[in-house]
Amino acid sequence: MTFITEIKTFAALGSGVIGSGWVARALAHGLDVVAWDPAPGAEAALRKRVANAWPALVQNGLAAGASRERLQFVDTVEACVRNADFIQESAPERLDLKLELHARISAAAKPDALIGSSTSGLLPSEFYEGAVHPERCVVGHPFNPVYLLPLVEVVGGQQTAPEAVQAAIKVYQALGMRPLHVRKEVPGFIADRLLEALWREALHLVNDGVATTGEIDDAIRFGAGLRWSFMGTFLTYTLAGGDAGMRHFMNQFGPALKLPWTYLPAPELSDKLIDDVVDGTTEQLGRHSISALERYRDDCLLAVLEAVRATKARHGMEFSE
Ligand SMILES: NC(=O)C1=CN([C@@H]2O[C@H](COP(=O)(O)OP(=O)(O)OC[C@H]3O[C@@H](n4cnc5c(N)ncnc54)[C@H](O)[C@@H]3O)[C@@H](O)[C@H]2O)C=CC1
Numbered sequence: 428m429t430f431i432t433e434i435k436t437f438a439a440l441g442s443g444v445i446g447s448g449w450v451a452r453a454l455a456h457g458l459d460v461v462a463w464d465p466a467p468g469a470e471a472a473l474r475k476r477v478a479n480a481w482p483a484l485v486q487n488g489l490a491a492g493a494s495r496e497r498l499q500f501v502d503t504v505e506a507c508v509r510n511a512d513f514i515q516e517s518a519p520e521r522l523d524l525k526l527e528l529h530a531r532i533s534a535a536a537k538p539d540a541l542i543g544s545s546t547s548g549l550l551p552s553e554f555y556e557g558a559v560h561p562e563r564c565v566v567g568h569p570f571n572p573v574y575l576l577p578l579v580e581v582v583g584g585q586q587t588a589p590e591a592v593q594a595a596i597k598v599y600q601a602l603g604m605r606p607l608h609v610r611k612e613v614p615g616f617i618a619d620r621l622l623e624a625l626w627r628e629a630l631h632l633v634n635d636g637v638a639t640t641g642e643i644d645d646a647i648r649f650g651a652g653l654r655w656s657f658m659g660t661f662l663t664y665t666l667a668g669g670d671a672g673m674r675h676f677m678n679q680f681g682p683a684l685k686l687p688w689t690y691l692p693a694p695e696l697s698d699k700l701i702d703d704v705v706d707g708t709t710e711q712l713g714r715h716s717i718s719a720l721e722r723y724r725d726d727c728l729l730a731v732l733e734a735v736r737a738t739k740a741r742h743g744m745e746f747s748e
């Protein structure tokens with residue numbers, strides 16, 4: 428089984444936060460991009476989001492021929508995918524919607540064009556059930572902002588060909604990403620399972636009046652957040668065990684896992700909790716607009732990526748290690 432991996436035309440369905448991020452990444456890599464989104468005003472919103480991302484992409488280095496002019500916005504699913512070499516769906520996170528949309532996308536697409544979905548955690552076996560040639564359908568779960576963060580989780584469903592997973596990995600690599608093959612199809616995959624646990628505990632801390640949203644964010648960004656950009660939890664905790672490493676760490680801190688430090692089940696999303704979270708984050712936003720903070724975030728990310736890349740090189744390591 429062979430699939431198209433030399434990509435000239437990238438199709439993006441859904442052009443919200445994530446779809447526009449894919450569009451920006453694909454344009455920056457010198458591709459032609461065709462986009463579709465049913466919302467009124469979607470084309471203008473997409474072009475605005477791409478424009479906001481572009482300075483960071485220029486700083487990061489554009490591929491030869493990369494241009495925002497190579498974005499075409501069309502008004503049907505079929506026109507979007509018909510000539511595409513690779514298709515990425517970033518529609519709302521609803522199983523019924525994705526099921527119907529993928530039946531339509533796959534019926535109109537070239538039979539050997541790979542189809543990726545940005546879903547954060549729905550199962551590909553379920554939403555690709557009605558797809559034509561489901562063997563070329565995968566999940567390619569990215570991270571916001573898609574145009575800068577390298578990680579993409581690649582997940583196959585029961586009908587996905589193993590060759591399609593490998594081919595999708597190749598395409599995402601060509602787009603400058605760091606694919607992670609999630610070998611078991613589980614809800615939430617790997618990363619969102621971890622992020623969701625943190626998010627639930629953060630909501631409990633607000634709900635119980637232990638801390639404000641700003642204090643919880645401080646607890647992350649001045650501590651673990653800094654080290655997470657170059658070292659994950661397992662290696663970090665190995666070092667936290669001193670010379671005896673992980674075995675000592677497990678002996679010393681393992682028992683705390685049985686203490687009631689975490690709740691795990693989510694708190695009820697009461698009106699008060701939602702108001703507290705919205706009020707807290709509004710205060711954190713202060714005078715900054717979302718798009719100004721996106722540019723600030725992009726600048727920080729570029730600096731972190733460059734620092735990590737240069738430091739790894741000094742230690743004889745590749746960025747992807
Ligand atoms: N926002 C995030 O942090 C992340 C979201 N994702 C996933 O990406 C996907 C899109 O999420 P967002 O971009 O955040 O949502 P969003 O709400 O920003 O954008 C969704 C877009 O889909 C459009 N849309 C509505 N009906 C549609 C249809 N039938 N077909 C195609 N498009 C349609 C909407 O007009 C909107 O522009 C979801 O599957 C989500 O789980 C993945 C990673 C991170």
Ligand SMILES: C[N+](C)(C)CC(=O)CC(=O)[O-]
Nearest residue numbers: 546547569570571619622
């Ligand atoms: C909140 N979220 C589940 C949509 C987040 C993601 O899927 C990944 C991210 O960018 O954090």
